[in-house]
Amino acid sequence: MIELYGIPNCNTVKKARQWLEEHAIEYRFHNFKREGVDPDRLDRWLDRLGWETLVNRRGTTWRRLPEEARTDLNRDKARELLLAHASLVKRPVLEAGEALWVGFDPDRYEALR
Numbered sequence: 689m690i691e692l693y694g695i696p697n698c699n700t701v702k703k704a705r706q707w708l709e710e711h712a713i714e715y716r717f718h719n720f721k722r723e724g725v726d727p728d729r730l731d732r733w734l735d736r737l738g739w740e741t742l743v744n745r746r747g748t749t750w751r752r753l754p755e756e757a758r759t760d761l762n763r764d765k766a767r768e769l770l771l772a773h774a775s776l777v778k779r780p781v782l783e784a785g786e787a788l789w790v791g792f793d794p795d796r797y798e799a800l801r
Contacts, residue, residue, distance in 0.1 A: 690715040690800065694779035701780045704792040713800050720774035730770055733781065736788055739766035744778040 692708065692715050694701035708715050733742055743766050744750060750758065757769060770776050782789045784800055 690782065690784040691718055692716070693718045693720060693777070693781040693783075695719065695721050695775060698779050700792050704780045704782070704797070707792070707794055707797055708800075711797075711801060720777060720779075725771055725774045725777060727771060730767060733788065734763060734767060737790060739763050739770075741790055742766070742770060742778055742781075744776055747775065749773050749775045 690708070690713065692701070692704060694704070694717075696702075696717075696719060705715075705717065730742075739761070743761070753769070753773075757765075761769075778790050780790075780792060782797075787799070789796060
């Protein structure tokens with residue numbers, strides 16, 4: 689089963705969901721706003737992708753963090769921030785079998801067909 693993680697009002701998540709629906713690909717949507725981030729799953733993502741890939745440093749949530757939270761980031765500090773602020777996770781995150789992708793790339797998503 690394909691699982692897509694994100695927040696519903698994110699434009700990139702909307703594009704990913706629209707692409708999956710237009711190509712009749714079944715998926716389950718995990719809404720970070722309602723369901724949060726599972727710590728064990730986050731640990732697997734961090735192990736595979738690294739915190740640098742997962743932390744969204746372009747969004748308003750990042751900019752609203754105090755300076756001390758944004759400095760001297762490492763895996764443990766990033767994990768704490770991601771668990772406390774699910775909207776800091778770069779979106780969308782797609783899991784499909786062994787595939788684990790961050791962001792939306794229609795060419796990459798073609799592999800799901």
